[in-house]
Amino acid sequence: MDINQHNRFNNTPLKDKEKYMRLALKEARKAELINEVPVGAVIVKDGKVIARGYNVKEKKKDSIYHAEIVALQKACKKIGDWRLNDCDIFVTMEPCPMCTGALINARIGNIFFGAYDERAGCCGTMYDLPADSRFNHRPNVEGGILEDECAGILIEYFRRKRQEIKDKKQKSQ
Numbered sequence: 001m002d003i004n005q006h007n008r009f010n011n012t013p014l015k016d017k018e019k020y021m022r023l024a025l026k027e028a029r030k031a032e033l034i035n036e037v038p039v040g041a042v043i044v045k046d047g048k049v050i051a052r053g054y055n056v057k058e059k060k061k062d063s064i065y066h067a068e069i070v071a072l073q074k075a076c077k078k079i080g081d082w083r084l085n086d087c088d089i090f091v092t093m094e095p096c097p098m099c100t101g102a103l104i105n106a107r108i109g110n111i112f113f114g115a116y117d118e119r120a121g122c123c124g125t126m127y128d129l130p131a132d133s134r135f136n137h138r139p140n141v142e143g144g145i146l147e148d149e150c151a152g153i154l155i156e157y158f159r160r161k162r163q164e165i166k167d168k169k170q171k172s173q
Contacts, residue, residue: 094121114150
């Protein structure tokens, strides 16, 4: 998919997109440190980061604790409203159906992501929820920002996980 397919109205400079995505990568590394899938997110309003989040599904034992949801909850609390019209999210991996739906419902202005998700990406890869004209809000989307770095942290995490499983099997034999 062309990364600018939805990018109709966004004029955020590339250097700012990369700056915020690097902050999202810092959040992803926090998830990795606690043995969670390393996905991180930051929400920006008027050029300032107002919320950060990373995956804590395993820690919380709850499937909804994706990086985007954690960041959304913090942003809503920070501004005192569920509507995030003037906010942008930067997330290291393309949002899944749940997170994309939450971002649409929160009226987020722009969704910027790093790595594409072939299995569950709903911002253009598997489905394209933000482009669906049946929704009353359609955020702009741009993917592929620092894609190699964002994909790299995920690839390395899952490589290590597979190796741990293999090592565990060999020990039990």
